[in-house]
Amino acid sequence: MLTISVPATSANLGPGFDSIGLALDLQLTLTVLGPSQTWQVDHPYGPHVPSDARNLMIKTALSLVPNLQPQHVQVTSDIPLARGLGSSSTAIVAGLVLANELAKAPFTKQELLLKATELEGHPDNVAPAILGGLVVATYDHDQVQAVSLPAPDLYASVYVPNEELLTSASREALPSDLPFKQAIAGSSVGNTLVAALATQNWPVALQLVEQDQFHEQYRAKLVPALATIRQTAHDLGLVGTYLSGAGPTVVTLGQKADLERLQQQLKLNTSLTGQYQLLPVDATGINVHKS
Numbered sequence: 001m002l003t004i005s006v007p008a009t010s011a012n013l014g015p016g017f018d019s020i021g022l023a024l025d026l027q028l029t030l031t032v033l034g035p036s037q038t039w040q041v042d043h044p045y046g047p048h049v050p051s052d053a054r055n056l057m058i059k060t061a062l063s064l065v066p067n068l069q070p071q072h073v074q075v076t077s078d079i080p081l082a083r084g085l086g087s088s089s090t091a092i093v094a095g096l097v098l099a100n101e102l103a104k105a106p107f108t109k110q111e112l113l114l115k116a117t118e119l120e121g122h123p124d125n126v127a128p129a130i131l132g133g134l135v136v137a138t139y140d141h142d143q144v145q146a147v148s149l150p151a152p153d154l155y156a157s158v159y160v161p162n163e164e165l166l167t168s169a170s171r172e173a174l175p176s177d178l179p180f181k182q183a184i185a186g187s188s189v190g191n192t193l194v195a196a197l198a199t200q201n202w203p204v205a206l207q208l209v210e211q212d213q214f215h216e217q218y219r220a221k222l223v224p225a226l227a228t229i230r231q232t233a234h235d236l237g238l239v240g241t242y243l244s245g246a247g248p249t250v251v252t253l254g255q256k257a258d259l260e261r262l263q264q265q266l267k268l269n270t271s272l273t274g275q276y277q278l279l280p281v282d283a284t285g286i287n288v289h290k291s
């Protein structure tokens with residue numbers, strides 16, 4: 001039996017738009033039950049997600065290795081769809097790993113990363129989904145350069161609103177151009193954030209996570225919870241809140257006890273009705289198990 005696990009990811013960390021991502025310990029698990037006449041995907045997502053060869057995981061697998069023998073696969077997942085926790089990247093990565101394993105692993109991790117980035121369009125979710133931990137990556141439509149940083153010894157307070165927000169809709173809120181001065185200011189924050197993350201300077205990193213100039217201000221109207229959670233955290237003396245991926249999930253990074261206090265406060269004193277999770281970092285990335 002072949003089992004493939006891929007973690008959820010939280011992209012951007014504020015100013016690392018399209019280039020920084022963190023793997024979190026929520027998993028999608030795909031189990032191959034055996035060969036079948038046609039592709040069959042048992043999944044928990046309901047009728048609007050295809051259960052045959054049109055499923056994103058299977059389409060992705062066939063785009064890598066077109067002549068695969070159809071299989072019956074079972075998918076379980078704790079990762080909500082279209083909420084900013086990298087569900088589409090997880091599905092893409094699971095599909096590529098499925099194809100690679102069924103074809104006796106002709107592709108390297110770096111080749112899978114390039115293919116996953118081509119399909120997703122940017123590497124900030126797929127790179128940590130594959131490699132685990134904290135990854136900084138860039139893609140020039142030809143190559144992907146991904147650099148893993150030490151996995152932070154932090155937790156993520158994850159607030160998941162009840163409503164979906166598709167990445168495509170959230171990207172439509174972004175401007176097509178950025179004034180030069182704003183781009184310079186934004187990149188100086190991003191560069192310093194990477195230096196702080198690389199040296200595990202959490203006080204600086206958590207402050208800079210909140211100083212994005214590239215996307216959050218344009219998306220804020222789509223995600224009112226961002227301002228509410230950031231303000232509630234500030235009232236408790238905590239920084240490190242950002243819009244996870246394209247949203248609407250809001251993540252706050254920090255120490256476990258501080259984040260427990262934050263969640264308690266949010267539940268007691270705000271009208272937010274979504275779901276809360278407190279997650280450690282996933283340091284593993286893709287995990288393949290054969291039995």
Ligand SMILES: Nc1ncnc2c1ncn2[C@@H]1O[C@H](COP(=O)(O)OP(=O)(O)OP(=O)(O)O)[C@@H](O)[C@H]1O
Binds near residue numbers: 057080083084166
């Ligand atoms: N396991 C899966 N099987 C099939 N389709 C999936 C699966 N996971 C995600 N998808 C597809 O991907 C869509 C969500 O992708 P989208 O990029 O909008 O959000 P996300 O990846 O969850 O968030 P973000 O990229 O901001 O972290 C779903 O609506 C669904 O069509």
Ligand SMILES: N[C@@H](CCO)C(=O)O
Binds near residue numbers: 019167245
């Ligand atoms: N960097 C991407 C992540 C979601 O795919 C965004 O913010 O749109």
